[in-house]
Amino acid sequence: MTLDEAARNGIARVRKEIWISPTGYLKIDLFPEGNGYGPWAHLYDRGVQEVLGESTPQDILSFQIMDTDFVPYYGERDASDV
16 A cells, blocks of 8 residues: 555554564554645664664655555554654
8 A cells, every 4th residue: 555545544554564674664644534644754663773873763754655565554663653
């Protein structure tokens, strides 16, 4: 699914099945009542981000993400994901 499809279905956390880290996911900020999502997506993959010396989450402009193969993420949330 795309980020647009996820937002329409009320799914705020997605990932790709091909990602090596099973706890890595992308969070989008949903607007109320399925009216889209905000301009930022937040990448949570603490283990990888710590190895790279990066902060968690990494904020990405969501309009730059055109991928179509996201799946819902229902796993454990990162401690900083509130």
